[in-house]
């Protein structure tokens with residue numbers, strides 16, 4: 729008689745790269761996020777969808793530690809972020825591109841690119857210029873003289889110099905011409921293929937559904953729905969209903 733086989737251990741589910749549990753956030757007396765739960769797996773692209781004022785930017789600011797008036801548990805690579813300042817969170821591998829793009833308007837494109845600390849594995853200037861040749865052409869122009877699309881490209885690639893593991897992108901397609909949106913989407917697809925995890929705040933559903941593996945729907949500071957990529961076609965009306973159009 730043969731010995732019974734030991735039960736096969738099922739593979740441990742991979743720990744999320746980012747886990748947000750019961751996040752509440754406040755601006756003074758104003759309670760804006762109400763028990764937000766979300767997670768991002770390594771290499772996953774997740775979108776946050778919701779109307780203006782729903783709390784999407786506030787969620788990103790809370791993760792980044794820019795908004796400190798928050799409770800709940802945020803862990804990144806199994807480390808709790810609550811006590812860390814935003815530059816410490818950035819040093820752990822989280823990069824944030826805010827809606828207002830936060831490039832230095834008085835510095836040139838080149839100076840903007842050279843300002844953030846470059847880390848091993850981060851984008852080199854050569855890669856940046858090969859991806860967006862217009863940034864090479866505009867190298868000596870001040871940030872203030874760039875078009876909206878050029879500013880958005882610059883804002884994204886400058887944080888890639890630091891080799892982040894998680895990118896927080898706030899409405900990257902907002903106000904941009906379709907041809908520029910296409911270029912940015914193609915670049916983000918490349919980043920995704922290379923394994924970068926992204927939280928994408930978007931009102932442009934086409935853009936979001938092209939890139940994201942999962943969508944969280946935020947209404948008045950509550951996550952009310954979660955839609956997986958393969959359910960998007962069936963649930964498109966539900967998603968559209970929650971956008972400010």
Ligand SMILES: Nc1ncnc2c1ncn2[C@@H]1O[C@H](COP(=O)(O)OP(=O)(O)OP(=O)(O)O)[C@@H](O)[C@H]1O
Nearest residue numbers: 755758760778779780781782783784785786787827
């Ligand atoms: N600095 C602030 N002080 C006070 N209230 C704020 C501040 N920033 C945002 N709020 C409020 O918090 C709520 C959530 O704003 P948030 O910017 O997170 O929304 P959003 O979903 O990102 O929408 P939008 O695309 O309009 O930025 C809104 O009611 C907004 O008015």
